Amino acid sequence: TQLLEQSPQFLSIQEGENLTVYCNSSSVFSSLQWYRQEPGEGPVLLVTVVTGGEVKKLKRLTFQFGDARKDSSLHITAAQPGDTGLYLCAGANNAGNMLTFGGGTRLMVKP
């Protein structure tokens, strides 16, 4: 089983602050996805990174895939209360037919 560890597990910050969430593994993934989940709903895809070293930006969110494709990070600039939620990373196995999810980072942004 490929394991993904996310850190921190919980993060409470003030509006306007920056933050980074990490997703680490000893295994290599063919791709890695980041999802965001709000209470009472299912996760929704934010981004998929495929190439080692890849950086993708989605407005105030910056996603990076490690060179060795074992880790990833999500950086949020000037966090807003609307960013509050559970952020999950998920790595695809080599066959690409299964995703392994990390334990999640629960983010709260206070106004």
Added chain:
Amino acid sequence: NAGVTQTPKFRVLKTGQSMTLLCAQDMNHEYMYWYRQDPGMGLRLIHYSVGEGTTAKGEVPDGYNVSRLKKQNFLLGLESAAPSQTSVYFCASSWDPRNTGELFFGEGSRLTVL
């Protein structure tokens, strides 16, 4: 746009009872998945299907069975519920999970086993 629909959304069972969770998707996706979500453990794959009539075990399959008789439906069964199966269950579907495929999730089914 219905997307992925799960029923029921809430259920309380007594230990030893059986039940079935139904997942329906209207996006003509080949791949469907059942996950369970527990605090601090993210989503763990129970079973999945790569097409009508096929099923495969995921990370935590014990105590669960599944069936995919129709392409649009994926059923998750608990034959004899145990308190350890108290969780929130999510169904997901994908058109092509290989490498970059997006998973579309339902809203979840909260199951409590007393």
